[in-house]
Amino acid sequence: xxxxxxxxxxxxxxxxxxxxxxxxxxxxxxxxxxxxxxxxxxxxxxxxxxxxxxxxxxxxxxxxxxxxxxxxxxxxxxxxxxxxxxxxxxxxxxxxxxxxxxxxxxxxxxxxxxxxxxxxxxxxxxxxxxxxxxxxxxxxxxxxxxxxxxxxxxxxxxxxxxxxxxxxxxxxxxxxxxxxxxxxxxxxxxxxxxxxxxxxxxxxxxxxxxxxxxxxxxxxxxxxxxxxxxxxxxxxxxxxxxxxxxxxxxxxxxxxxxxxxxxxxxxxxxxxxxxxxxxxxxxxxxxxxxxxxxxxxxxxxxxxxxxxxxxxxxxxxxxxxxxxxxxxxxxxxxxxxx
Amino acid sequence: xxxxxxxxxxxxxxxxxxxxxxxxxxxxxxxxxxxxxxxxxxxxxxxxxxxxxxxxxxxxxxxxxxxxxxxxxxxxxxxxxxxxxxxxxxxxxxxxxxxxxxxxxxxxxxxxxxxxxxxxxxxxxxxxxxxxxxxxxxxxxxxxxxxxxxxxxxxxxxxxxxxxxxxxxxxxxxxxxxxxxxxxxxxxxxxxxxxxxxxxxxxxxxxxxxxxxxxxxxxxxxxxxxxxxxxxxxxxxxxxxxxxxxxxxxxxxxxxxxxxxxxxxxxxxxxxxxxxxxxxxxxxxxxxxxxxxxxxxxxxxxxxxxxxxxxxxxxxxxxxxxxxxxxxxxxxxxxxxxx
Numbered sequence: 001x002x003x004x005x006x007x008x009x010x011x012x013x014x015x016x017x018x019x020x021x022x023x024x025x026x027x028x029x030x031x032x033x034x035x036x037x038x039x040x041x042x043x044x045x046x047x048x049x050x051x052x053x054x055x056x057x058x059x060x061x062x063x064x065x066x067x068x069x070x071x072x073x074x075x076x077x078x079x080x081x082x083x084x085x086x087x088x089x090x091x092x093x094x095x096x097x098x099x100x101x102x103x104x105x106x107x108x109x110x111x112x113x114x115x116x117x118x119x120x121x122x123x124x125x126x127x128x129x130x131x132x133x134x135x136x137x138x139x140x141x142x143x144x145x146x147x148x149x150x151x152x153x154x155x156x157x158x159x160x161x162x163x164x165x166x167x168x169x170x171x172x173x174x175x176x177x178x179x180x181x182x183x184x185x186x187x188x189x190x191x192x193x194x195x196x197x198x199x200x201x202x203x204x205x206x207x208x209x210x211x212x213x214x215x216x217x218x219x220x221x222x223x224x225x226x227x228x229x230x231x232x233x234x235x236x237x238x239x240x241x242x243x244x245x246x247x248x249x250x251x252x253x254x255x256x257x258x259x260x261x262x263x264x265x266x267x268x269x270x271x272x273x274x275x276x277x278x279x280x281x282x283x284x285x286x287x288x289x290x291x292x293x294x295x296x297x298x299x300x301x302x303x304x305x306x307x308x309x310x311x312x313x314x315x316x317x318x319x320x321x322x323x324x325x326x327x328x329x330x331x332x333x334x335x336x337x338x
Numbered sequence: 339x340x341x342x343x344x345x346x347x348x349x350x351x352x353x354x355x356x357x358x359x360x361x362x363x364x365x366x367x368x369x370x371x372x373x374x375x376x377x378x379x380x381x382x383x384x385x386x387x388x389x390x391x392x393x394x395x396x397x398x399x400x401x402x403x404x405x406x407x408x409x410x411x412x413x414x415x416x417x418x419x420x421x422x423x424x425x426x427x428x429x430x431x432x433x434x435x436x437x438x439x440x441x442x443x444x445x446x447x448x449x450x451x452x453x454x455x456x457x458x459x460x461x462x463x464x465x466x467x468x469x470x471x472x473x474x475x476x477x478x479x480x481x482x483x484x485x486x487x488x489x490x491x492x493x494x495x496x497x498x499x500x501x502x503x504x505x506x507x508x509x510x511x512x513x514x515x516x517x518x519x520x521x522x523x524x525x526x527x528x529x530x531x532x533x534x535x536x537x538x539x540x541x542x543x544x545x546x547x548x549x550x551x552x553x554x555x556x557x558x559x560x561x562x563x564x565x566x567x568x569x570x571x572x573x574x575x576x577x578x579x580x581x582x583x584x585x586x587x588x589x590x591x592x593x594x595x596x597x598x599x600x601x602x603x604x605x606x607x608x609x610x611x612x613x614x615x616x617x618x619x620x621x622x623x624x625x626x627x628x629x630x631x632x633x634x635x636x637x638x639x640x641x642x643x644x645x646x647x648x649x650x651x652x653x654x655x656x657x658x659x660x661x662x663x664x665x666x667x668x669x670x671x672x673x674x675x676x677x
Contacts, residue, residue, distance in 0.1 A: 047526035048497075156615045157382075186381035187553055191597035191611035198608075213526065216556075216599040220609060257531035259556030261598045263579045266559045273535055274528045277496045 007071075008175060008207050009036040009059065014068035016051075016058050024282050028054040030231035031068070033308070036175075041201065041208040043222030043239065045215055045254070047278055051231045052211045056177040059209065060093050073174065091121045094168035098180035100160035104152040110138070110163055111148040117171040137166040142196060158189035165196065175207045182217060194221055215258055219243060227251045230281055230289040233308065237315040247317045249296045288320065296321060343514055343547060344370040344393070344432075349407035351385075351392055359403070360620045362388045364571040366407075367646070370515065375541065375548040377558040377579075379594070380568030381616050386551045389568075390517045392417075393549075394434055395424050411515075430460035433508035437520035439500035443492040449476075450488030453507050460511050475506040479536060498529035505536065512544055519551045534560055555598055559583060564652070567591050570617055570627035577653035587655040587673060589632045626658065634659060634673070 016029040028051040036042045046052045057063045059070055061077060070077045072089055094117075097103035104113055114134045118125060125133070135145045141162040152160055161181060168176055178197065182190040194217060200206060212218045218225060219239050226236040227250065235248040246252045256272045274293045279285055285292050291301040300320050308318040351363035363385045370376050378386045391397050393409055395416065409416040416427065436442040444452060453472040457463050463471065469488070476484035479502040492500055501521065508516055518537065522530040534557065541548055550561055558565055558579070565582040567575045567590065575588040586592045593612035614631040626632070629639040638658050647660040658664050659673060 047528060158615055186616070187555070187594060188381060188597050188612035189615060191599075191609035192613075195609060195611060215527070220599050253528060257527040259531075259534070259554065259560040261555035261559050261583070261595065261600070263559045263583050271531060271535075273531045275532075277498055277529065278526075 006038055007035045008038040008040075008073060009209075010069075010071040011035070011055075011059065012069040012071070014055070014058065014070065015066045016054050016063055017066045020282060026282050027231050027284060028281060029058065029065075030284070032228075032231075032233045034226055034233065034236060036207055036209060038174075038207055039201070039205050040224070041210055041222045043218040043225040044209060044211045044228060045213060045218055045225060046228035047213060047254075049230075049278055049281060050228045051281070052213075052228050053179055055228075056095065056179050056209060056211050060095050060177050061090060062095075087121070091117075091171045092173050093175045093177065094171065094173040096161075096164050096168050096176060096178040096181045099184050100157050100164055101152075101184070103164055104160055106152050109149050109151055110134075110143075113152070113163060114138070114148075114167045114170050117167065121171045133170070134166075137170055140169070140200070141166045142192075156189075157185050158192060161185060161189075161193055162196070165193075165200070169200065169204070172204075173206070175209070177209045177211070179211045180213065181210075183212065183214065190217060197221060215254060227254065230278065230284055232289065232318065233316070234290065234319070235315075235317045237317075241315060247311060247315065247322055248290075248319050249294050249321070250290050253293075253295070288318075340371040340374075342369050343372050343411065345410045346389070346393070347408050347410070349389070349392065349409065350405045351388055351397070352403045352405060354401045354403065355620075358620060361622070362571050362619060363392070366568075366571075366573055368566050368573060368576060370547050370549060372514075373541070373545045373547055374563040375550055375561050377550045377552060377562035377565045378568055378573075379552060379555065379558055379565060381553060383570075383616055383619065384568040385571040386568050387519055390434065390519050390549065390551055393517065394428055394432065395419075396434075426460070429456045429513075430511040431513050432515040432517065433511065433513040435501075435504050435508050435516065435518040435521045438524050439497055439504055440524070442504055443500060445492050447491075448488065449490050449492065449495075449503055453488075453503070453510055456507065456511050471510065472506075475510050476503070478509075478540070479503070479506045480532075481506075498525055498532060501525060501529075501533055502536065505533070505540070509540060509544065509546070513546060515547045515549065516541075517549045517551070520553070521550070522557065523552070523554070530557075537561070555583075555594065567594070570619060570622065572627070572656060574628065574657065575653075575655045577649075577655075581653045585653075587649065587653070587660055588628075588657050589634055589659070589673065590628050592673060593631075626656075636664070638664070 012033050013031050014029055015031050018026040018028060020026050044052045044055060058065050065078060075085060075089060077089060111134055114137055115130045118130050118133060134148055138144060138147055143159065143162055182193050185193060198221060201208060210218060210221050222239045224237060225239045225242045226233045229250050235251045242251060246255055253272050253274045260266055272295060276293050279292055287302040287304055288306050291297045298320060306318045306320045306323060308316060311317045311322040346366055346368050349363050349366040352359050352361040366389055378389065380386050393416065404417060450469060450472050453475055454468040457468040457471055473484055473488060476487060481487050481499060481502055495503065522533050525533060552558060562579050564578050566573045569590050575591045582591060586595060596610040597612055599609060612631055617627050625640040625642060626644055629635045636658060644656050644658045644661060646654045646656050648654050
C-alpha cells in the first residue's frame with residue numbers, strides 16, 4: 001500500500017499531437033508536467049480547446065501520447081506491459097464524463113450499466129454478489145435499490161450523473177478523472193454532485209483529476225489547481241493561493257472574468273477583459289502562446305517561450321514577468337537577436 | 339420617471355404532448371421599463387425560455403395553448419396581433435439573441451447579407467444603405483476588418499465572434515426591447531465577459547431594454563437592474579437586484595444563492611445544495627411546486643398554491659411564509675438575510 005503524500009500520478013513532459021491532414025498538426029497537449037499526490041484533488045481549468053480533456057483522456061489511456069511519460073502508482077503506462085498489469089491499471093483509473101445524457105447507454109438498465117465493469121474486471125463474482133454490490137453502490141451515491149431495473153431516460157440529469165459516478169466506483173478505482181462532471185447540470189444540482197464527490201473522496205481515499213472551465217466550483221473541490229492555455233500549463237499552485245495571488249496574467253484575467261454573484265462586489269471591482277479569441281492550436285503563436293491576448297505583453301514574449309518554473313515555493317508559473325534569469329527584457333531580446 | 343414598455347399579465351402557456359397537456363407557464367406577471375435590464379433566472383424547465391418565446395410568438399401553433407393572459411406592448415396585446423403585424427414587431431421593435439451562436443446563423447449565407455435582411459425588410463432601406471448600416475453594426479460590436487468580414491460565412495467565425503454577429507443582427511433595427519436567452523452560456527468565461535460588456539455598452543448607447551434569461555447568478559449580479567426568479571412555470575420572487583441578493587424572501591431564491599460557490603469564501607465551508615430535483619411539470623399537484631424541496635414547508639404548502647405577496651412596491655414573493663394569513667410564530671432567520 002502507498003503512503004499518503006506519495007505521488008500517485010506523475011506526468012512528465014506529456015505531448016499529444018493530432019495530425020490534421022498532411023501538413024498541419026494540432027498540438028492539443030504540448031509538453032506538460034505535473035504530479036498528483038495520493039488522496040489529493042488537482043483541478044485542471046482552461047477555456048474550450050486548451051487541451052484539458054485531452055489530458056484526461058491521455059492519462060486514462062484512451063489516447064496514446066505522442067511523447068512523454070505517465071507514471072501511475074510507480075508503473076510507467078503506455079508501454080508494452082503484460083496484459084495483466086495493463087488491465088489492473090485500467091481498472092484503477094476511472095472516468096466520469098460531462099454529459100450525463102450521452103454517457104449512459106439508453107438501452108441498458110442501471111444494473112447492467114453499473115455491473116458491466118464488474119463483469120470484466122471481477123469475473124469471479126457470482127450474479128448475486130454483483131447485484132448486491134450494485135445495490136450498495138446505488139445507496140452510496142444517493143440513489144436506491146429500486147432504481148436498478150430502470151433505464152437512463154427515467155432519471156433527471158443529476159441522478160444520471162450519480163449513476164455515472166456509481167459506474168466509475170464499481171471497480172474500486174484509486175484515481176478518478178472527472179471531465180466537467182457538473183457543467184451540464186442545474187445550479188442547485190451542481191452543489192449536490194460536488195458534495196457527493198467530496199464525501200466519496202473522504203470515504204474511499206480517492207484521488208481526483210477534476211477538469212472544468214468553471215473556476216468557482218473548482219476551488220471548492222481542488223487542493224491544487226493547474227491553469228492550461230493552448231496545450232500548456234501556465235500556472236499551478238494551491239487553490240487558495242491561486243485565488244488570492246494569481247501570478248500569470250491569464251489566470252488573473254480568467255479570475256476577473258468570472259461574474260461574482262454579489263451585486264456590491266460586481267459594482268465595485270475592476271474587471272480585466274481580455275481582447276480577442278484563443279488562437280488556433282494548429283497555429284500557435286511564437287514565444288509565449290498567451291502574448292496575443294496578454295495585457296502585460298513585452299518584446300521578449302514573442303521571441304522566447306517562457307520557462308515553466310517554481311517562482312515561489314510550490315507556485316509554478318510560465319511567464320517572463322516572474323523570471324529573474326531574464327535579467328531585463330531588453331537584454332533578453334538583444335541576446336536572442338545576436 | 340420609469341416608463342413601462344412591456345407588461346406580461348397572468349400568462350398561462352401549455353403544450354399538448356402524447357401523454358397529455360403539460361403546463362409550462364402558470365400565471366406569469368412582470369413589467370419591463372424603458373432602458374432597464376430585467377433578469378429572469380431559473381433552472382432548466384422552469385419556463386424562462388417559453389416566456390421569451392411566447393413574447394416573440396415563436397412557439398409552434400399546433401401544440402401550444404395560451405389559455406390565459408396578455409402581453410401588452412405599446413398598448414397592443416401581442417398575442418392578438420395578426421401574423422403580418424407581429425412580423426413588423428419581431429426583429430424591428432423586439433429582437434432576440436439565442437443561446438447557441440453555432441446554430442442561430444444561417445450557414446449558407448454571408449454575414450453581411452444576414453444582417454441586412456432585417457434592415458431591408460423592416461426599414462425599407464436601399465441595398466447600398468443597408469450594407470453601410472450592416473458595416474456600422476459589425477464595427478459597433480467590435481469585429482475587426484468589418485468590411486471584409488461582411489463577405490464571410492458563419493463557419494469562418496469563432497463562437498464569441500458569432501455571438502457578436504447575432505447581437506449586431508438583433509440590434510441592427512434599433513429595437514426597443516432585446517430578449518437575450520442565455521446569450522453567453524455556450525461561451526468561455528473570458529469571451530462571456532467581453533459579450534456582457536458589449537451588451538451593457540450598446541444598451542447605454544441605444545437605450546434598449548433587455549430581458550436577460552440566464553441560470554447564472556453571477557451574470558445577473560453583473561447585468562441586471564431587477565430580477566425575476568422562476569420555478570416550475572411561476573415567478574416565485576421578483577424584486578430589485580439588491581432585494582433578491584441581499585434580502586431573498588423565497589426559500590428557493592435563498593437555496594439558489596447558497597448553492598453557488600463564493601470565490602472569497604474558504605474551501606472548508608460546504609456548499610448547501612437544494613435537496614431533490616425540480617418537479618415534473620406534467621404531474622404537479624395543487625400545492626406550492628417547491629414544497630417537496632423546501633426546508634420550511636408547512637401543511638398548507640402541500641395543499642394550496644401561495645399567492646403573490648407584495649412586500650413593497652418592487653418586491654413580490656409567492657410563499658406561504660410571507661402570507662399575512664399564516665399564523666407563524668417566527669420566520670426562519672435565514673429567510674430575508676444575505677447568505
